[in-house]
Amino acid sequence: MKLNDRQLDSFLKSPDPAIKAVLLFGPDTGKVKDFAERLGRTVLPDLSDPFRLADLTGAQLRDDGALLSDEAAALSMTGGRRLIRVRDAGDGNTEAFSGLLTDSKGDSLVVAEAGNLPAGSKLRKLFEAAKNAAIVACYADDERDLKNFIRQTFQQANIRCAEEALNFLAEHLGADRMLTRMELEKLVLYAGPVGALGLEDVRAAIGDSAALRLDDIVFAMAEGDPEGLDGALARARAEGMNFQPLLRAAQQHLRVLQVAAELVATGQSLDAAFKAAGFRGLLWKVSERLSRQLRNWPAKRLAEAMDRLMDAEMLCKTSGMPADVIAGQAIMGLAISARARTRQSPSVYG
Template sequence: MKVPPAKADTFSKSPDSNIRAILVYGPDEGLVQERSKSLVLSVVDDPLDPFRIVDLDNDQLKKQPALLSDEAAAISMMGGRRVVKIRSAGDALANCIKDFLQDPIGDALIIFEGGDLPARSKLRKIFESEKSAAAIACYKDDEKSLPNVIRQTVEKEGLFISNDALSFLVTNLGTDRRLTRRELQKLCLYKGKNSGNIELEDAIACIGDTATLTLDDIALSVAMGNIRNLENNLRRAQQENQNAITILRSVSRHFQKLHMISGLVTQGIPLDKALGTLRPPLFWKVAEPFKAQVRKWSPKALAKALSMLMETEANCKKTGSPAEILCARTLLEITAKAPTRIR
């Protein structure tokens, strides 16, 4: 069973009683941990209960496949349903889980935590096709999902957030759910519980120093033709464990926005009015650089850059070359040829 993204959070809090095993996977490790914890809490009250929760890892189960059935069938000393968690799950466990699902024993909920498993992953295919199993994908928050995460987090603390502050946070957070939660908790502590609105100056004062370098910074560097900034941002992205596909897609989204606005301007729509169609709206600090990019980049040049980005993403998935090198090479080439570049 493949859990739709829109129902992933609801399912994690209250999974179907017929589901025996659940794979939680994806590039957002923080979100994987968050949804895995929700699944655990759907069965036990204390996520640290040693009598009802057992932790295994990929290597343990690979060496001793029978452990899965043994732990699933075990009875808690203190009573109650048990949870078996398997960390760092990979395709090496595909046969193990397939055999277990053919004749599951016991009533324990089995939770597999995986990384960014590709669509061809054997483990993914098993969890997506079996009726008694489910797969939950955990992708990085984007401009559609992140605003709700921010609002829900601050509202739990009795706070509200202004549109400007929300726009700033959407621009500077979202690469990892765990980091996003941590930064928002810090912001709420800074503002004080039940103290009214979080304004832009609050967000800048609390978040600005630690979260200003995001995937959007890479996209801006490329579109502005700033090679030095691009190199610095790529190093930071590597330190934050951003993968090449995520970086390429982030830059592609930026160029898609440029292409859309450039098209509207070509049709005779004033630039400021065209920018008003963007959702979420541009953060004020990047509005002027974005306008400069629209004025300099032609629709033809933007289309060519988008084609290069999509081709590189495809090559990252199907060639043997290191994805990071392919990504960096393409971004540097686009940056070097950018019409905004000051030579």
């Protein structure tokens, strides 16, 4: 059974007792985890309780076909309903879940967490068709949903949030629901009971988060913005950022550009191409910037840039030189090259 947006909120607060298992899947892994924990707490307030929790993986279910049904049928030694969590579920677990849903014993709730399963996934089809199962797709929030989530979080804490502060949060959060919730919880503590938040409050609290600094650096590199990159790198150094993960993030971003460019060339829209390429941010915020980046990076230059970043990462591990110096030089060099290639003529990516 598929759950739509109208059904989801009430279901997360109080799941239908007839539902034996829930499958959460999608590219927003933070939202998958967030929903799994919310569902779990409806059965088990203490998610670390060893007597009422079975924490399994998809790999374990593949190795032992009877494990899932056995755990779901087991009784708690201390009484109360049990929670069965299955992480990293996939199509290889379809048979185990089919057995559970066909011959379900006990009153345990099974919550399965999966990645971005395709439409033809056997596991998806099983949960969609079963009357005693539910399936929830977890995609990145769009602008409306993100603002609603922020408003609801503050309203529940009796905190007033100025409109300009809300707009700032919507611009800087949202790619991962779990990270968004964590940042909002920090703001709730910052504001205090029946508090209020203005623009300067939220800017001070989340404006310099590590994820935002990383995005600033990678986007400045890809857009050919040496001046912006220089400032972002200086802030990262001052705050003690680890520069090896930065090199990997830059490589991943260029891989996404490479795949997206190939898909756009086959006729796909820009948004569809970046979704298929695995871009994990919020496209509605950065689609124009990504379009400019595609203009700056022909296929040959993308391949050369990724090789250069891999070489820099190896140097960080073997040369003994400071990682921030190696990474900074490599990324700045790519930004300068991208600026030199900036095209003035209209592009198919616009």
